[in-house]
Amino acid sequence: MTINNEQLTINNSGDASLSVSFCGLVFKNPVVAASGTFGFGREYGEYYDLSELGGISVKGLTLLPRNGNPSPRVAETPSGMLNAVGLQNPGVDAFIADELPTLRRYDTRIIANISGNTAEEYGIMAAKLSDAAVDLIEVNVSCPNVKAGGMQFGTSPALVAEVTREVRRNARVPVMVKLSPNVSDIAEIAVAAVDAGADALSLINTLLGMRIDIKTRRPILANVTGGLSGAAILPVAVRCVYQVARAVNVPILGMGGVCDGDDAVELMLAGASLVGVGTASFTDPFAPIKVRDGIEKYLNGNGFTLPSDITGKLDA
Amino acid sequence: MTGFSTDCRIVYSEELRDGVHALTFEAVGLTPAQPGQFVHIKCGGGDTTRVLRRPISVADYFEGDAANNVPPEITVVFEVRGDGTQWLAERREDNTLDVLGALGHGFEVPTDGQILLVGGGLGVAPLMYVANANPLRCNAILGFRTAELILLSGEFDRLCRRVVIATDDGSYGERGTVAEPVRAALKSEQYAAVFACGPRPMLRSVAAIAAELNVPCQVSLEERMACGVGACLGCAVETKNGIRRVCRDGPVFDAQEVVW
Ligand SMILES: Cc1cc2nc3c(=O)[nH]c(=O)nc-3n(C[C@H](O)[C@H](O)[C@H](O)COP(=O)(O)OP(=O)(O)OC[C@H]3O[C@@H](n4cnc5c(N)ncnc54)[C@H](O)[C@@H]3O)c2cc1C
Ligand SMILES: Cc1cc2nc3c(=O)[nH]c(=O)nc-3n(C[C@H](O)[C@H](O)[C@H](O)COP(=O)(O)O)c2cc1C
Ligand code: FES
Numbered sequence: 001m002t003i004n005n006e007q008l009t010i011n012n013s014g015d016a017s018l019s020v021s022f023c024g025l026v027f028k029n030p031v032v033a034a035s036g037t038f039g040f041g042r043e044y045g046e047y048y049d050l051s052e053l054g055g056i057s058v059k060g061l062t063l064l065p066r067n068g069n070p071s072p073r074v075a076e077t078p079s080g081m082l083n084a085v086g087l088q089n090p091g092v093d094a095f096i097a098d099e100l101p102t103l104r105r106y107d108t109r110i111i112a113n114i115s116g117n118t119a120e121e122y123g124i125m126a127a128k129l130s131d132a133a134v135d136l137i138e139v140n141v142s143c144p145n146v147k148a149g150g151m152q153f154g155t156s157p158a159l160v161a162e163v164t165r166e167v168r169r170n171a172r173v174p175v176m177v178k179l180s181p182n183v184s185d186i187a188e189i190a191v192a193a194v195d196a197g198a199d200a201l202s203l204i205n206t207l208l209g210m211r212i213d214i215k216t217r218r219p220i221l222a223n224v225t226g227g228l229s230g231a232a233i234l235p236v237a238v239r240c241v242y243q244v245a246r247a248v249n250v251p252i253l254g255m256g257g258v259c260d261g262d263d264a265v266e267l268m269l270a271g272a273s274l275v276g277v278g279t280a281s282f283t284d285p286f287a288p289i290k291v292r293d294g295i296e297k298y299l300n301g302n303g304f305t306l307p308s309d310i311t312g313k314l315d316a
Numbered sequence: 317m318t319g320f321s322t323d324c325r326i327v328y329s330e331e332l333r334d335g336v337h338a339l340t341f342e343a344v345g346l347t348p349a350q351p352g353q354f355v356h357i358k359c360g361g362g363d364t365t366r367v368l369r370r371p372i373s374v375a376d377y378f379e380g381d382a383a384n385n386v387p388p389e390i391t392v393v394f395e396v397r398g399d400g401t402q403w404l405a406e407r408r409e410d411n412t413l414d415v416l417g418a419l420g421h422g423f424e425v426p427t428d429g430q431i432l433l434v435g436g437g438l439g440v441a442p443l444m445y446v447a448n449a450n451p452l453r454c455n456a457i458l459g460f461r462t463a464e465l466i467l468l469s470g471e472f473d474r475l476c477r478r479v480v481i482a483t484d485d486g487s488y489g490e491r492g493t494v495a496e497p498v499r500a501a502l503k504s505e506q507y508a509a510v511f512a513c514g515p516r517p518m519l520r521s522v523a524a525i526a527a528e529l530n531v532p533c534q535v536s537l538e539e540r541m542a543c544g545v546g547a548c549l550g551c552a553v554e555t556k557n558g559i560r561r562v563c564r565d566g567p568v569f570d571a572q573e574v575v576w
Contacts, residue, residue: 039547043564046318046545059549067559072540074550076368081542085549088559220540230367259364282543283358283367285320285416 018296020054020307022251022273023174023199025135027054027109030264030307031292034255034278035060035113035138035178036085037229040099041106047285052292054274055109057202058095060140061129062114063121065091075211075220080230080257081279082209084223087115087143092125096132113138113178116163123166130172138253139167139198142180142205142227154180154205157192168197176200176253179244181233182208186240187247194248201244202253202276204237230279233257238270245271245312259287261294268295271312318545319346322414327389329408335396336438336467337405338375341413342387349377349390351446352422352511352536352568356544357392358414359400370400371541371563373442373513374418375468377449390418393441393468419544423534423568425450429508432457432501432531433476434494434522436514440468442536446511447475455479455505457497459518463488495521502529509534512571523571533571537562 018029033044035057041050050056068088075082090098092114103110112134116122126137141154141163153159160177167175177193179186181204190201206227211220219225237256245252254272257279258264264275275295280287295307304310321344328340343349356369372392380388396405407413423446425431433443433456440458447454455478460466462485472479480497481489490497494514502510502525512522513536526533539562542550546564553562554575560566 037543037548039549043543043545043547047320068549068552070554071552073552074368074540074542074548076366079365079367081367083542083548083550085552088549088552231364279367279542282548283369285545 017299017305018292018307020273022253023136023176025109025174027274028107029054029292030268030274030295031288032057032109032111032253032274032276033281033288034276035111035140036083037278037281040095041103044281044285045106048289050106051108052289053108054292055111055135056103057111057113057138057276058099058103059089060087060113060115061089061092061095061125062087063092063116063125065089065094070222072220072222073226075226077209077211077228077230078232080228080232081282082211082221082226082228083206084221084226086223092128096128100132100134109135111136111138111176113140115140115143117143119163119166122163123170126167126171126175130170134173136174136176136200137167137171138202139163139175139177140205141177142182152180152182154189155183157189160189161192161196164193164196164198174199176202178205179203179240180205181236181240181256187243190244190248194250198250200251200253201248202255203244204233204240204256207233207236229256231257231259234263234266238266241267241272242270242314258291259283261291261296261298264291264295265298265310268307268310269312269314271314273308273311319418320416321345322412324413324415326407326409326411326413331405332393332467333464336393337396338391338393339404339407340389340391341415343377343390343415344387346388346390346415346417348379348388349374349418349445350422351425351449352442353418353420354567355390355392355415355417356419356541357404359403361403366400368542369416369544370404371544373536374445375441376445393438393444395438416544420563420567421565423511426508426532429453430455430505432498432507432510434498434510434512434514434518435459436494436518437461437465438467439512439514439518439536440472442513443511444468444471444475447472451475452477455501457482457494457501459483459494459514461485493521494518495525498522499525499529502526502531507531512536519571520576523574523576526571534568535571535574536567537569537574538567
């Protein structure tokens with residue numbers, strides 16, 4: 001694992017001791033709001049200063065606007081939830097025109113999360129977002145490939161490689177590929193992404209799930225199935241980060257079920273440099289800030305100076 | 317800033333009828349509630365298995381008196397439907413609640429003229445606050461399945477000029493749905509607005525009658541929610557102005573905007 005500590009600098013409001021270097025970018029702390037759980041920052045920005053976050057991964061963008069799935073789109077599960085929002089978003093151009101300027105007012109890293117129907121669509125978005133100077137592009141490969149009969153890009157090493165190459169060819173900012181856990185060998189997919197040029201990896205996206213209302217004998221979600229997130233998936237995320245960190249040599253944004261600093265530390269020990277917080281914000285809007293403070297407490301309490309001191313420091 | 321408190325002290329709790337409860341809690345740290353808004357309540361205390369908050373309408377609000385240290389209060393009225401509301405029903409005076417709110421876009425009250433409140437079942441709850449905030453401007457038509465399920469009728473009697481109750485089985489008041497009493501009221505008197513809350517089929521029929529008789533109508537919609545603040549797009553509803561969020565753009569929408 002290569003961690004570059006040279007570029008660590010103190011930024012305006014951040015605490016130097018929490019900063020992380022991630023494929024050449026300095027994050028003021030390791031906590032990133034997870035894509036799709038934070039909109040474009042406007043709503044949670046009413047609760048706290050978004051500059052408190054290391055980064056924000058915005059709602060998944062597509063080339064054209066999308067209406068998403070019918071409701072119900074969410075269902076609660078034990079220690080988690082299912083969602084089938086269906087990538088509702090205003091499209092990449094509207095994001096750049098209407099949302100990015102507002103987000104840019106905050107001193108935090110902006111990560112553009114993108115989804116496409118074809119590899120070419122991913123490439124076009126990567127070019128537009130590079131022109132708009134987002135900090136990092138996060139490639140969501142958990143969406144159906146229209147040309148491959150709807151098979152998810154993220155389940156095939158060849159398709160992940162194809163998308164990654166196309167994005168890498170068009171992007172002038174670092175490219176991070178977001179892996180799906182719904183595969184039999186996540187390390188194999190990770191290697192395919194890195195060999196195709198991924199500068200970083202993020203994981204995990206949601207696990208495919210389903211719930212049924214036994215009174216009506218119907219699925220709760222209009223889409224029938226949806227993605228499982230929240231505390232319930234933490235052990236799956238830890239395992240995936242562990243397996244991927246051992247297989248590749250790029251930094252990892254780990255996420256899945258993080259609710260507090262201790263959960264984040266688990267993912268970091270397994271190999272994550274940054275940690276995403278998603279569903280936990282729904283329970284507590286301040287969850288990302290509390291996770292950040294919890295990481296700091298763990299570092300201070302255990303004789304570490306930097307978050308990178310614990311990345312991959314698993315005693316196994 | 318936006319309202320959030322993990323420490324809202326309950327000052328009053330009551331079982332209104334079998335399975336329906338009222339709770340009043342101090343709303344210190346929350347934003348002042350407008351009629352039609354809701355609060356997002358964490359149910360389960362330290363139990364972390366229930367990750368989603370429960371949206372419950374504000375059924376009444378008291379501003380308090382900051383100068384004299386009298387805290388504001390919010391009242392909610394809810395039915396036990398599952399685990400979350402069961403937990404809530406077991407809360408008592410001096411227990412505390414973790415509350416986000418008040419949230420959402422409420423009823424837009426016209427500056428003058430009469431308001432017709434149309435409620436079905438638990439949908440009467442948010443209308444009570446409208447009635448309380450607009451004394452002597454409201455008439456109410458309240459629908460329930462049977463006489464045993466009638467809720468808050470005494471409060472509406474006190475706050476409204478006239479109250480009509482309809483029961484599906486005719487066991488109390490008018491027999492049938494609220495549709496005919498609504499039509500009769502709108503035909504016999506001038507109204508500046510109809511505010512409706514209840515099951516979707518009731519809202520649809522009230523919206524149709526109001527449209528036909530040219531009275532502006534606002535409806536309060538329900539959808540399953542996650543964040544409750546507009547960030548997750550979990551609570552989408554289709555409208556003539558595109559996909560909108562029940563938690564942020566609603567729960568109250570202009571009835572003409574809704575795709576029924
Ligand atoms: C804006 C709004 C205002 C509401 N106001 C009131 C009110 O004043 N009084 C009242 O009794 N009820 C109200 N409800 C419905 C109330 O939110 C549900 O009854 C409650 O969430 C059920 O939770 P539970 O844990 O008991 O049930 P469970 O079925 O165990 O809940 C499981 C999950 O489904 C969700 N859910 C289940 N039913 C509903 C529903 N009808 N609407 C939205 N989410 C649901 C829950 O929030 C939870 O996430 C309102 C709903 C909305 C959207
Ligand atoms: C409502 C919701 C919407 C999401 N939308 C996206 C998305 O648009 N793109 C994406 O890559 N991941 C999306 N995700 C996945 C999250 O970014 C994250 O990977 C996952 O929820 C696990 O983290 P958590 O358990 O902390 O929520 C979404 C998750 C949720 C709950
Ligand atoms: S519940 Fe998240 S946007 Fe409405």
